[in-house]
Amino acid sequence: MKIGFIVNPIAGMGGRVGLKGTDGVYDEAVNLGAQPISSEKALIAIKTLIDDYPEVLDDIKWISCAGSMGKNSLINAGINEEKIHVAYASDSFDAGKTSTKDTVKACKHFVDEDVDLLVFCGGDGTARDIVSMVKKNVPILGIPSGVKMHSGVFAVTAHAAGPMIARFVKGELRTGDAEIMDLDETLYRKGSWKVRLYDTAIAINEPTYVQVGKASFAQINDDEIKNDITDHIEEELDNHSDTLYLFGSGGTIDYIANKLSIENTILGIDAIYKKKNIGKDVNEQQLLTLMDSYDNIKVILSPIGAQGFIFGRGNLQLSPKIIRKIGIDNIIVVSTPSKLKATPVLRVDTGDEALDKMFVDYEMMLVVIGYRMSRVVHITSI
């Protein structure tokens, strides 16, 4: 199995000196006394892999970058040099600085080398750069080392990344959709700290099992479950043909819309009436205008990113005003069980404390996990 391995050597440096990231502020971070941390995190992940899962090492061929962008961490952790193929080397290394361009170029080489998995060490910015190149062609796994880690592609800790690599190699893990989130730069420049949805990627996750015998289990793939959820939503739409539905952002909702042949914006909010898209990628104002014409309005959402947000990440169009107008009882949350396993709590961050409190007081929601099948999930604010 070929694993692409890339370290963003400057990722996470901004955090300890109070910056909101290291993107474009590397010099400032260094002046403030920031030290590189990502190579250390990468080392922890690979060392855990070597120590706890020696049996998979022979099966892995590492496709990496020269020096601090990958090879050094692999060698320091104890990976045999023969097992490493350096696919990319950058001139920026000597200065200790690498850029977005380096990440993207390296990823291009990984795709050309046909890697089965891309392991990166960095934060949301690194994930964005990677996905901008690899799209949904390669599953990615992040060793958390950034300042911001809202995307749904990171292992919980650097230690946890080791076993995930091993289990993926052994075929015990599956792939599924994950969102790539990052700070909204436009809003940030205006002084506002908001995270938005930039892209969707393929991450690796724990498969969902169904019991098929007393001790025998079958893995169901995420698409099968999403098809079940689609059947559920289709029935919902058929039974309430007088209702305006707002389709949220992210891969799960997009899958459902595609299955139902409804046009949909993966990164935005769409208004659906009688199974037709009547408002593509609408903003808050457009939504408010639309909502004036309908008595019954529901919203269909899926938890987004690493922390399971249903409001406040990737769907700021759904402002507090709109959420209040829709009403908590008209919010339908759908999720695959594997996604719920990774984010067992739903979160809201609407920017309106009173509204957030209303959700927190609600304590739990019923999340649709299959056809006519739901389960209780706790809800909290940040």
Next chain:
Amino acid sequence: MKQKTTAFFKDEFNDLDEKGYTWTIRRLEGPSKPHVTVDGKKCIMLASNNYLNLANHPNLRKAAIEAVEKYGAAAGSDWSIAGTMDVHQELFDRIAEFKNTESAVTFQTGFAVNAGVIPQLAGKGDILISDELNHGSIIDGVRLTKADRAIYGHSNMGELEKVLKEASKKEYRRAIVITDGVFSMDGDIAKMDEIYNLAHEYGALTYVDDAHGEGVLGNGYGIGKEFDLEKEIDFQMGTFSKGFGGFGGMFAGSEYTVKYAWNTARSWLLSAAFPPHVAAVNLAAMDVVEKEPERVKKLWDNAKYFKKEIESLGFDTGYSQTPIIPAIVGDSKKAQTLANMMYDEGIFALAIVFPMVARDKARIRNQMNAGMTREDLDTILRVYEKLGKKLDLI
């Protein structure tokens, strides 16, 4: 068609086998009791559901033989056509008396009750509310309905209330809360009083699977008696094949609930009645439970002693509250290794591994038996101590 023969099952079987999902059948040479011979090796039995040691009880054996003499070897027909004999009817009535319900009926197995009855109890416009750790037969029964299904976290009453609250907003025709009485992997008991109170508060019905509680809870009478809810639980199912040492499933409740159940459950309507001697054995089992109350007491004494001692060795027994006492070892491979080593030491125990339980919660499931002596328990504990140290578990 691409697959014209069954040859592909070889690959599918091998795939299961590689994952460790296949069963190696161990053969008991002789009756099921605390001391058994398994594949030629003398063992103490830690893996049977024969909690009260009734499977080889003289009264049950005698009842079987006499019934064979009187009724022959088999029932000869479906329950619904010509297979129900007077001894079966006597059993139905006796169950109702024993469970203190209006009526009762038997099924081939406990599985046949859940998979057959649950789909008949709810349809479109209803909701079934199920504990996440309910038995596979409940899950299958629930899958077969057209009702909405909601799952709450294991024994999490806050979550159950949330579902009931949400369900009450949606004008369902009926809601049924379904739970195991004793959960078979952890040996914990459903909070039946709280479940009933919540269900009652929100106008929902209750269904309990008492398979591991029969002969064990409520002085042997089961979970209804344990919580003083015999009349209040709407649907009670159980089995004779565990604590009672007999065979077959049972379903008990109000007169019309029971009549409706057997008139609609295809697993009852389309199956032959179990042999008459099975009914006789089950009748004898209930008599023994009543006449020899010391059996239930001994079972619990053994459970308390074993739990205390194995915990003091350093093993985690999880949430056990019953004679099912897991020894949690964590890693699946380690649990399997421990079970194999125990067999070599003359203890027959079952390893429960991922994904039957969480990845880090693989365990040996120890099932107590009223027929075990203190010496038996001490022998088992010594083996646990020895192997636990060897495998670095304690």
